[in-house]
Amino acid sequence: MLNFFEQFPELTAIMSEKEDGSLRIASDEAIRRKNQKNRELFFEKFGIDGGAVVSANLVHGNHVEVVTDAETKIITKTDALITTEKGAFLAITIADCVPVFFYEKEKGIVALAHAGWRGIVGDVLKNTVDGISSLGGNKNDLFVALGPGINECHFEIKADALESFADYHEFITKRDGKMFVDLKSIIKKQLTGLGIKETNIENNETCTFEADNLFSFRRDKTPFVDAMIAIIGLK
Numbered sequence: 001m002l003n004f005f006e007q008f009p010e011l012t013a014i015m016s017e018k019e020d021g022s023l024r025i026a027s028d029e030a031i032r033r034k035n036q037k038n039r040e041l042f043f044e045k046f047g048i049d050g051g052a053v054v055s056a057n058l059v060h061g062n063h064v065e066v067v068t069d070a071e072t073k074i075i076t077k078t079d080a081l082i083t084t085e086k087g088a089f090l091a092i093t094i095a096d097c098v099p100v101f102f103y104e105k106e107k108g109i110v111a112l113a114h115a116g117w118r119g120i121v122g123d124v125l126k127n128t129v130d131g132i133s134s135l136g137g138n139k140n141d142l143f144v145a146l147g148p149g150i151n152e153c154h155f156e157i158k159a160d161a162l163e164s165f166a167d168y169h170e171f172i173t174k175r176d177g178k179m180f181v182d183l184k185s186i187i188k189k190q191l192t193g194l195g196i197k198e199t200n201i202e203n204n205e206t207c208t209f210e211a212d213n214l215f216s217f218r219r220d221k222t223p224f225v226d227a228m229i230a231i232i233g234l235k
């Protein structure tokens with residue numbers, strides 16, 4: 001289990017590892033049941049009330065949803081969740097995409113965004129920060145933690161994706177006739193551009209593709225996408 005925001009004991013901000021099994025909400029029924037079992041074991045192990053977990057069913061889009069209670073367990077077509085509810089846990093799953101945790105300390109707002117390349121260029125992070133602001137959150141009090149994702153060393157794009165990165169050419173590197181993108185640096189540029197202090201951003205530098213303890217979609221190429229869970233909540 002990986003921990004984030006360790007300076008804030010009032011928070012739970014964690015991510016599972018490969019040893020916890022795949023925790024993805026799969027469309028295949030048998031895989032879904034198996035993963036659900038893994039989720040229950042994971043919640044139990046880390047003292048999370050499974051009944052208070054609200055998960056985003058991801059589409060690599062930029063839609064953000066504010067969670068006002070933990071009644072709806074799965075929110076579809078959403079890549080970021082925000083809440084002010086104490087005791088509610090927001091969850092996404094990831095395997096190469098970056099989990100981005102947000103905490104607005106003064107107002108007690110937490111958020112979690114699923115930042116893959118489509119979400120990143122589609123402004124999912126801006127929409128999340130706007131959502132936090134709309135709940136009265138102040139950017140000066142906003143802390144952000146970037147979990148592990150696929151780093152520039154392994155995030156190759158093909159020519160057809162180039163257009164999507166038109167605003168971010170400075171983050172593309174060419175090596176051996178291939179193109180690689182530094183997604184983490186794009187995220188950091190977006191966040192500081194939105195007014196978040198650089199000193200309030202923590203970054204787990206691990207590349208999922210290289211980490212034996214983490215799933216990586218690009219490396220593993222499993223038919224049903226084995227994924228880790230990221231969770232944030234105010235205790």
Ligand SMILES: [Zn+2]
Nearest residue numbers: 153154207209
């Ligand atoms: Zn790498």
